[in-house]
Amino acid sequence: xxxxxxxxxxxxxxxxxxxxxxxxxxxxxxxxxxxxxxxxxxxxxxxxxxxxxxxxxxxxxxxxxxxxxxxxxxxxxxxxxxxxxxxxxxxxxxxxxxxxxxxxxxxxxxxxxxxxxxxxxxxxxxxxxxxxxxxxxxxxxxxxxxxxxxxxxxxxxxxxxxxxxxxxxxxxxxxxxxxxxxxxxxxxxxxxxxxxxxxxxxxxxxxxxxxxxxxxxxxxxxxxxxxxxxxxxxxxxxxxxxxxxxxxxxxxxxxxxxxxxxxxxxxxxxxxxxxxxxxxxxxxxxxxxxxxxxxxxxxxxxx
Ligand SMILES: [Zn+2]
Numbered sequence: 001x002x003x004x005x006x007x008x009x010x011x012x013x014x015x016x017x018x019x020x021x022x023x024x025x026x027x028x029x030x031x032x033x034x035x036x037x038x039x040x041x042x043x044x045x046x047x048x049x050x051x052x053x054x055x056x057x058x059x060x061x062x063x064x065x066x067x068x069x070x071x072x073x074x075x076x077x078x079x080x081x082x083x084x085x086x087x088x089x090x091x092x093x094x095x096x097x098x099x100x101x102x103x104x105x106x107x108x109x110x111x112x113x114x115x116x117x118x119x120x121x122x123x124x125x126x127x128x129x130x131x132x133x134x135x136x137x138x139x140x141x142x143x144x145x146x147x148x149x150x151x152x153x154x155x156x157x158x159x160x161x162x163x164x165x166x167x168x169x170x171x172x173x174x175x176x177x178x179x180x181x182x183x184x185x186x187x188x189x190x191x192x193x194x195x196x197x198x199x200x201x202x203x204x205x206x207x208x209x210x211x212x213x214x215x216x217x218x219x220x221x222x223x224x225x226x227x228x229x230x231x232x233x234x235x236x237x238x239x240x241x242x243x244x245x246x247x248x249x250x251x252x253x254x255x256x257x258x259x260x261x262x263x264x265x266x267x268x269x270x271x272x273x274x275x276x277x278x279x280x281x282x283x284x285x286x287x288x289x290x291x292x293x294x295x296x297x298x299x300x301x302x303x
Contacts, residue, residue, distance in 0.1 A: 037134030039083050042232045043211050046079040046298040048129045050092030051108075051122040052289070053151055061245055062254040068246050074292035075151055076284075077126055078239060079133075080229055081301075084207045085141035088162070089227050089239055090286065091155035093118070095187055096125040112150060112182045126155050133299045137161070142206060143194075144214050146241025146286070147221040148174045150184035160190035165206070165214055167199045170223025180221055180260040199225070217243050217272055219265030220256070226272060228281060234302045236281025243272060245287040 053073040058065055065071060078089040094108045101124060110118045127137065143159040145152050148170060173179045175192060197204075199214060206212040213228040220242045227239040243265070244250050250269075255262040276283055285291055296302065 034132060034134045036136075037081070037139065039085075040081050040303075041083065042303055043083075043229065044079075044081040045229050045231060045234070045237065045302040046081065046133065047292075047295045047302075048077040048079065048126060048298050049123060050075040050077040050090070050126060050154070051094055051120045053093060053287070054119045054121075060258055061249060061256045063246060063248055063252070067248040067252060070289050072289045073151075073245060073287035074289045075120070076286050076292055076295075077129075077155075078227075079130065079135065079140075079298070080212055080227075081135075082207050082212060086135065086139055087142040087144060087165075087206060087212060088140050088159055089144055090146055090152045090241070091143075091159070091187075092122075092126060093120050093151040093154045094122050095154050096127050096158065099125075101125060101128065110150070110184075112184060114182065116182060118151075120151075127158065129298055133301075143191075144206075144225070144227065145188075146226065146239070147224040148179060148183060148188070149221070149242065150182050150187065152241075153184060153188045156188040157190040160194045162194065164191050164194040164196045165199055165204060166191075166196060167216065167218075167223030167225065169218075170221060170225075171196070171198070173222050181258045199223075215272070215275070217241065217268035219243075219261050219263070219268045220259050222260050224260075224268070228275070228279070230279075230281075231302055236279045237302070238272065238276060238281050238283050240272075240283055240285045242287065243269060244285050247285060247288055247291070250285075 053075055055071045055073055075092050077092050080087045093110055099106055099108055105121045105123050108120050108122055110120055137158050140159050140162045143162040144165040202216045204214040211230045215226050215228055217226045218224050224241055226241050229237050255265050259265050
């Protein structure tokens with residue numbers, strides 16, 4: 001065989017190999033789970049749908065039905081993906097393991113230890129929403145809850161392997177102390193043994209670069225907190241926790257009746273307002289149904 005024919009044969013074989021490899025890759029990405037997420041170059045904020053909470057008693061918020069456009073509350077959970085690690089902020093009301101997704105909205109009847117009941121509509125598990133963008137529970141390095149109420153701790157146990165960021169007063173109330181409002185201890189009992197960082201100051205800079213800051217905003221509960229996320233394109237965002245539930249609490253200056261300290265809530269609102277002014281950050285009221293409906297949801301993200 002002449003030398004040029006040998007080369008031609010070799011090239012044909014190489015082309016066939018490359019073609020089949022490319023076809024296999026295409027077939028694989030069409031059928032298998034998404035690739036494991038890589039650390040992003042800059043901070044990303046993902047908004048997950050953790051359900052809708054139906055609320056029948058507006059009196060608890062010092063509001064009337066006429067004061068709000070809807071009494072329904074959104075429940076958002078958030079992933080902050082930072083080049084140096086990942087943080088989950090709030091985990092909804094309904095534990096993933098307590099219901100089976102059907103592909104449509106499922107109404108869950110949540111019974112609290114004190115006998116109170118609430119209805120929540122859920123669509124996708126938090127775990128599935130994380131998996132969709134390439135994160136498993138073990139990829140989460142930090143868990144921070146705005147506060148201990150049941151509609152924020154639903155899936156807290158899932159993140160017991162992460163480092164929990166919590167003020168001492170809040171942790172004490174959760175494990176045997178006096179609490180205010182509704183608690184579902186079975187959803188966060190595993191945090192008892194989690195690696196924990198006790199937050200002692202007004203601000204905790206999670207990745208030491210000023211981009212993700214847990215800020216004390218007590219009042220709703222003893223150790224209630226909000227989260228500031230500084231994004232390269234979007235700018236600053238403050239995730240409210242339950243500093244407000246309905247925008248009307250802000251416009252009509254109302255504080256819920258079941259707060260640990262209404263006075264502290266008012267002071268925290270003034271402090272957060274000053275912070276928003278100083279930084280130019282937007283406030284996202286997590287339970288604000290209309291506000292939440294306008295946000296991009298995962299797999300889209302803010303950066
Ligand atoms: Zn809440």
